[in-house]
Structure formats: structure tokens, C-alpha cells
Amino acid sequence: MSAIIVIGAGMSGLAAASRLAALGHTVTICEAGPITGGKAGEAVRTTDAGCFVFDTGPSLLTYPAVFHELFADTGTPLDESVQLRRLDPIARYRFADGTVLDSRAEPAVMQDHLRARLGAEAAGDWAAFQRRAALMWRAVEGPFLRGELRPTDLLRAAPRWPLLPAIAPGRSLRHVAHRYMPDPRLRMMADRFASYAGSAPSRIPAAYAVIAHLESAMGGWYVEGGLRRLIDAVEARAVRLGANLRLDTPVSAIISAGNDVTGVELADGTRLAADVVVSTIDAGVTYQQLAAGLGHGARRVRLAARRRRLGAAPRSLAGFSMLLGVRGATPGVAHHNVLFPAEYGDEYDSIFGDPARLPAAPAIYVSIPDDPHVRPDGFEAWSVLVNVPRHDAHGARDAVDWTDPELRSAYSERILGLLAARGMAVRERLEFAIIRTPADLEAETGTPGGAIYGTAAHGAIRSLRPANRSPLRGLFLAGGTVHPGGGLPLAALSARTVARAIGPARR
Numbered sequence: 001m002s003a004i005i006v007i008g009a010g011m012s013g014l015a016a017a018s019r020l021a022a023l024g025h026t027v028t029i030c031e032a033g034p035i036t037g038g039k040a041g042e043a044v045r046t047t048d049a050g051c052f053v054f055d056t057g058p059s060l061l062t063y064p065a066v067f068h069e070l071f072a073d074t075g076t077p078l079d080e081s082v083q084l085r086r087l088d089p090i091a092r093y094r095f096a097d098g099t100v101l102d103s104r105a106e107p108a109v110m111q112d113h114l115r116a117r118l119g120a121e122a123a124g125d126w127a128a129f130q131r132r133a134a135l136m137w138r139a140v141e142g143p144f145l146r147g148e149l150r151p152t153d154l155l156r157a158a159p160r161w162p163l164l165p166a167i168a169p170g171r172s173l174r175h176v177a178h179r180y181m182p183d184p185r186l187r188m189m190a191d192r193f194a195s196y197a198g199s200a201p202s203r204i205p206a207a208y209a210v211i212a213h214l215e216s217a218m219g220g221w222y223v224e225g226g227l228r229r230l231i232d233a234v235e236a237r238a239v240r241l242g243a244n245l246r247l248d249t250p251v252s253a254i255i256s257a258g259n260d261v262t263g264v265e266l267a268d269g270t271r272l273a274a275d276v277v278v279s280t281i282d283a284g285v286t287y288q289q290l291a292a293g294l295g296h297g298a299r300r301v302r303l304a305a306r307r308r309r310l311g312a313a314p315r316s317l318a319g320f321s322m323l324l325g326v327r328g329a330t331p332g333v334a335h336h337n338v339l340f341p342a343e344y345g346d347e348y349d350s351i352f353g354d355p356a357r358l359p360a361a362p363a364i365y366v367s368i369p370d371d372p373h374v375r376p377d378g379f380e381a382w383s384v385l386v387n388v389p390r391h392d393a394h395g396a397r398d399a400v401d402w403t404d405p406e407l408r409s410a411y412s413e414r415i416l417g418l419l420a421a422r423g424m425a426v427r428e429r430l431e432f433a434i435i436r437t438p439a440d441l442e443a444e445t446g447t448p449g450g451a452i453y454g455t456a457a458h459g460a461i462r463s464l465r466p467a468n469r470s471p472l473r474g475l476f477l478a479g480g481t482v483h484p485g486g487g488l489p490l491a492a493l494s495a496r497t498v499a500r501a502i503g504p505a506r507r
């Protein structure tokens with residue numbers, strides 16, 4: 001039996017702890033904050049009218065198979081812990097020319113919908129793009145997404161090598177989407193998938209089109225009561241299996257003897273011994289702060305190389321959100337709504353420009369769950385989210401200073417104005433508004449600059465996230481900033497990969 005310390009109690013930390021405890025290890029989770037969940041947070045506001053509950057992080061669940069598998073592997077089925085609801089439409093897209101397109105759960109229904117709204121040719125283009133995305137999925141799923149990308153994984157993937165040209169190596173998501181789809185509205189819908197990895201569509205590899213396939217083949221899902229309930233369920237699973245969850249317990253350093261990890265040091269100076277440490281916090285923080293100066297010889301050199309590579313990589317985009325208590329019911333809205341500007345390219349040029357700028361007319365994402373558990377009768381709970389540059393208070397050229405109160409209020413006014421201009425006026429019906437900036441995410445979860453996905457997946461090399469196995473023996477990395485990537489399902493998949501790499505406890 002090994003003593004294992006998991007740093008961080010977000011989705012990946014809780015999933016890793018559940019799997020490792022189920023494998024017979026003694027697991028301690030050290031979480032810096034007072035609650036679990038990390039980026040998958042929740043805000044609750046009680047008013048005279050009743051209680052509003054908002055997901056402050058994820059609002060759309062994709063690839064649910066990963067969670068069914070996590071629960072099956074560690075005990076009882078997922079359905080006994082949370083109630084998942086398949087969304088149809090998955091999202092409603094509104095365009096500046098007045099077109100409204102739904103992303104329908106059934107591909108055949110989607111085809112009919114697109115044919116009716118945009119014509120047979122555009123519907124055929126979308127279907128062809130989806131076929132290509134499905135082929136990409138066959139190429140990258142399995143050993144690539146579910147392995148460590150080590151030479152042995154790549155060898156095991158040999159039967160899929162002939163499929164690799166399908167991912168259009170060297171091409172961007174935008175390049176491939178534009179090749180298939182002349183219609184600017186379909187191009188915008190495809191561009192939007194780059195946001196799911198915090199990156200620009202013109203720089204992210206074409207293989208990210210698999211997100212289109214994930215949505216169309218496996219659906220978009222909601223968790224009744226809010227996505228936070230999924231975190232509660234994984235936390236309960238970890239604790240039931242015996243993991244010791246320590247809240248308000250920030251780790252300040254990983255400690256080692258030579259090239260072997262021996263435990264962690266807490267912010268109060270306490271040392272906890274461990275045979276294995278799984279860090280699920282931002283990979284840059286793990287290497288640049290917690291593991292700084294560790295290792296000997298070649299392993300020390302490899303650690304330094306990882307630090308340098310992470311230091312040089314561009315950071316992912318961040319999110320500016322407004323959580324709104326809204327009186328009345330809004331006609332014509334879906335659970336998820338995306339309001340596009342007339343010109344979509346400017347959003348990414350602004351965020352990843354030099355210097356970074358706030359997008360003047362970003363796409364606006366509005367989530368309005370039709371769920372009585374999250375709002376009082378007669379009200380709606382809106383989560384409004386736009387992509388923005390990360391936070392930095394010291395003048396970094398790829399960031400803005402989100403602690404500036406004027407910026408906060410001016411940008412929220414701008415977004416309310418844009419909502420009205422795009423047909424979703426809400427100002428007159430506001431009960432309250434909670435504003436959340438990338439600086440808030442940084443303060444609450446230790447995410448540097450609030451950059452949701454760590455580094456941006458720009459270019460073939462940089463889109464390969466830091467490995468799950470570190471150069472130090474006994475130090476593993478999981479989470480949304482390492483392989484295979486960000487978002488709840490991939491964060492949970494990284495936990496699976498790490499648990500398999502560690503293996504069952506020896507008795």
C-alpha cells in the first residue's frame with residue numbers, strides 16, 4: 001500500500017483520489033481552499049424571492065462516458081449519484097443577420113434543421129465537416145487521449161497511424177472548417193470550438209474539430225441542480241472510499257530525496273510524507289513553484305526544460321462572467337445560447353494580440369438552465385460568459401489588469417449593452433448581478449491570471465500538453481492544464497491515466 005498525496009480537489013484531484021483509493025492506496029487530498037471543486041465552482045445568492053444557484057465554471061457536460069466509467073470503476077453507477085439530462089438543442093446560436101441555428105442532439109434532425117434554415121448545400125457541408133471530425137476522433141481517441149503519449153502508447157496506437165492524415169497535421173481548426181464550409185455562420189460555429197481549449201481557431205490544430213464530433217455523437221448534458229452536483233458526487237465517492245480530504249491546506253512545496261518524491265510541505269511548514277504525489281494544480285505552478293530546484297543530474301535538467309517550456313508558452317484565454325438574477329421568463333431562449341457579433345475574428349485577435357485588448361464585440365454565451373432547483377418561481381438564473389485576456393496587475397503585454405474596478409464595471413455595462421443590441425435585453429429585469437473576472441478565478445483557485453486552460457494549444461508542439469508523468473520518480477500530474485487537456489471530461493481522463501500509471505497498491 002502506498003501513501004499518496006493529491007494536491008488540489010478540483011474534478012481531476014477528486015477523480016484521481018477516488019480511483020487511487022479504490023486501488024487500495026492511502027490517499028490524502030490537500031486542497032488550498034475552503035471547498036472542493038476548483039474551477040467548477042458555484043455561487044449562491046439568497047434574495048427575498050428565494051435562492052439562485054449559479055455554476056461559476058462549467059455549464060455544459062460533454063463526453064459523459066468518462067464519468068460513467070469513473071463511477072463504475074469505483075463502485076456504484078453514476079446514475080445513482082446524479083441525474084444527467086441530455087440537452088436538445090445543445091445550444092442556440094444567434095447571428096447578427098438574424099439567423100438562429102440550433103445545434104440539435106440527433107445528427108439527422110440537425111441535418112433537417114440546417115436544410116430548412118440554410119439550404120441543402122450548407123447542410124451537406126456541415127455533414128461533411130462532421131464526418132471529418134468523426135474520422136479525427138477515431139484517430140486520436142484510445143491510445144492518444146487515454147494514454148500518456150509515451151513511445152509505448154504510440155506503438156500501441158500503430159493500427160490507427162493510417163488515420164493520422166485525417167487530423168490534417170500542420171493545419172488549424174479554422175483552415176479545415178473553412179475548407180468544408182463556405183457559409184460564415186457555420187464557420188463561426190466551428191470557430192467557437194477553439195474556446196473549449198482556451199485558444200484561437202486560427203492557431204489551434206485542426207484535430208480540435210473532434211469537439212464537434214463529441215457534441216454531435218455523445219451529446220451535450222446538464223446535471224440536475226447544476227454541474228456542481230457532479231463535483232459533490234465525485235467528492236462523496238472519494239471520501240467513501242477512504243480518501244482523507246483536508247480543506248484549507250495549501251501545499252507550498254513538493255519534497256524529494258534525490259530523484260524520488262518523499263512528500264509535500266504545507267504553507268504552515270508541516271511536512272507530510274508520501275510515496276507518490278499527484279499534483280492537479282496548474283502545471284506551470286507545479287514545475288515553477290512547488291518543484292523548483294528539485295532533482296539531480298539528467299532528471300534535474302529535464303525538470304528545468306519543462307519549466308522553461310511552460311514559461312515560454314502563451315497562456316490560454318480567460319473568462320469574464322456575469323451571474324444575473326432575472327425577473328420573468330425570456331421567450332425564445334434555449335438552455336445554452338451563443339450570440340455572435342457580425343465579425344467573429346476580432347475576438348481572438350484582441351485576446352491574443354500584442355498587446356492584448358478586451359474584445360469590443362465578443363461572442364456572448366448565456367446559460368439559462370430550465371431547472372427549478374437553481375432559481376425561484378418567476379425568475380431566471382443567467383450565467384453570461386465572454387472570452388477575455390487573462391489577468392495581470394504588473395503590465396504583462398498578454399493580459400489586462402482585472403483588479404481595476406472601472407474596467408470591471410465598464411465591461412459589464414458593455415456586455416449588457418451588447419445583449420440588448422443582440423435581442424436579449426435584460427437590464428430592466430435585473431434583480432441583481434454578480435461580476436466575476438479572471439482575477440477572481442486566480443484568487444479563488446490559484447489559477448495564474450485566471451487562464452482557464454493553462455497554456456494555449458497554439459501549434460502542433462504546444463498543443464501537446466505537459467505529460468502526466470514528471471521527470472521526478474513518484475510525481476505525477478493530472479488536470480485540465482496537462483495531457484490530454486482541459487474541460488471536465490479530459491481532466492477526469494487525466495486522473496484515470498495517472499491512476500493506471502501508479503497502479504494498484506501492493507499488499
Ligand SMILES: Cc1cc2nc3c(=O)[nH]c(=O)nc-3n(C[C@H](O)[C@H](O)[C@H](O)COP(=O)(O)OP(=O)(O)OC[C@H]3O[C@@H](n4cnc5c(N)ncnc54)[C@H](O)[C@@H]3O)c2cc1C
Nearest residue numbers: 008010011012032038039058059060251446479480487488
Ligand atoms: C468560466 C469557466 C467555464 C468553463 N466551462 C466549461 C464547460 O462548460 N465544460 C467543461 O467541461 N469545462 C469547462 N470549464 C473548464 C473546467 O472547469 C476545468 O477544465 C476543470 O474544472 C479543471 O479541473 P482541475 O481539477 O484540472 O483543476 P481545478 O478545478 O483548477 O482544481 C485545482 C484545485 O487545486 C487547488 N489548489 C491550487 N493551488 C493549490 C496548492 N498550492 N495547494 C493545494 N491546493 C491547491 C485549487 O484551489 C483547486 O481547487 C470551464 C472553466 C471556467 C473557469
